Amino acid sequence: MTIQVGIIEDEKHIRENLQILIDGSEGFSCKHLFANAEDAINIIPTLQLDVVLTDIQLGGKTGIDCILELKDKCPSTNFLICTSFDDSEHVFKALKTGAMGYLTKTTQPSKLLDSIVDVYRGGSPMNSHIARKVVSSFMETPVSPNYEKLSERERLIVDLLSKGMRYKEIADQLFLSTETVRTHIRNIYHKLQVNSRTEALNKVFKK
Amino acid sequence: MTIQVGIIEDEKHIRENLQILIDGSEGFSCKHLFANAEDAINIIPTLQLDVVLTDIQLGGKTGIDCILELKDKCPSTNFLICTSFDDSEHVFKALKTGAMGYLTKTTQPSKLLDSIVDVYRGGSPMNSHIARKVVSSFMETPVSPNYEKLSERERLIVDLLSKGMRYKEIADQLFLSTETVRTHIRNIYHKLQVNSRTEALNKVFKK
DNA sequence: AATGCAATACTACTAAAGTAGTATATTCAG
């Protein structure tokens, strides 16, 4: 049984070296290379690939775009992100989009092949820092320590801020003057060390 | 700097062997052992532990119950699940509750110590099958149809808006004039039928 | 009793966001 592998990678020598490694290894076949997202998106649905390695930064569209467009069309294909550096923000986004794991280009050949087998067999190879981000994000997010810093009234106001309400609307809902709302928000921003609504919400609700 | 480790484990010899291994290793200190969930829940909040290893099946309450009760009281403590077999359903649940990683009791001593250091440094040690379950479960966050409505450029700008950046900052980052950013945002708001940043972000990113 | 935090509220100001109309070049599908 041979694992059918595809590669999406804009740099020619990396692409070809990967092919030589993978296609030359027992149990793997790698005949389909793509230098850009557009080609990959057009052709991959016509293939029955088991695993596709993709870079994130390509010429135009990104590897994440590829996954987004391909994951529904190729439900049995596993996408593995293959980045040059530890771009954890993008990797995280890619996993959210549908990638099943990731590896870096500096990964040892044997480890790389292991990862391909791993994802093929239903695993998600990734380093533990990425894993932590993933775990943290899917965890029933209790409450950020920042939320704890706020008083009861302030938390209430933050909740209303998060709905996009204007100061006037918040004031009306809580039977306060707009100026009081303004004062509360000033205090909230000070406690959180921010100076805009969006920053405050990010601090309180994100991770 | 020494990593302070605690152990919750009902089987005496496993508990003590773990202690001998950990406490006897350079850079680790392990003085607090608990044979059941109740003791752990009472005493751990009074300690400043960096990492707590816990079994899932204990006498009465489970290790998951421990994590549930302790995670808020001990925000700086990392919980590591330590199971005898690959009980992936429970492990998964534990991660959802607040565990930061897991290892099995058959793990090699050196690997076990590595995992403790790993979780202490912000990683999430786990095998790739558990990782897959985690990734798959948090992936079920499909991009909202509203995001699809936006052009590539507009999505980029929405991403920057979500970070709380000002128009001027967005303009600088994208090498645009502030007025162009303003126009894009006007168009975004029109497409989404909103009239503020927070409303737009809610439409695009919430569920 | 005194200190401090929480909640309320005001004036006054500046900065940023949002609204509106318009324009031009490019690209892409029909």
Add this chain to the structure above:
DNA sequence: CTGAATATACTACTTTAGTAGTATTGCATT
């Protein structure tokens, strides 16, 4: 080839948000 969508950019204006200083009341802890 044309029309629609996209990306760029301007003027002009209004509204909302954010900053700063201050003050009063009540409640809780020291």
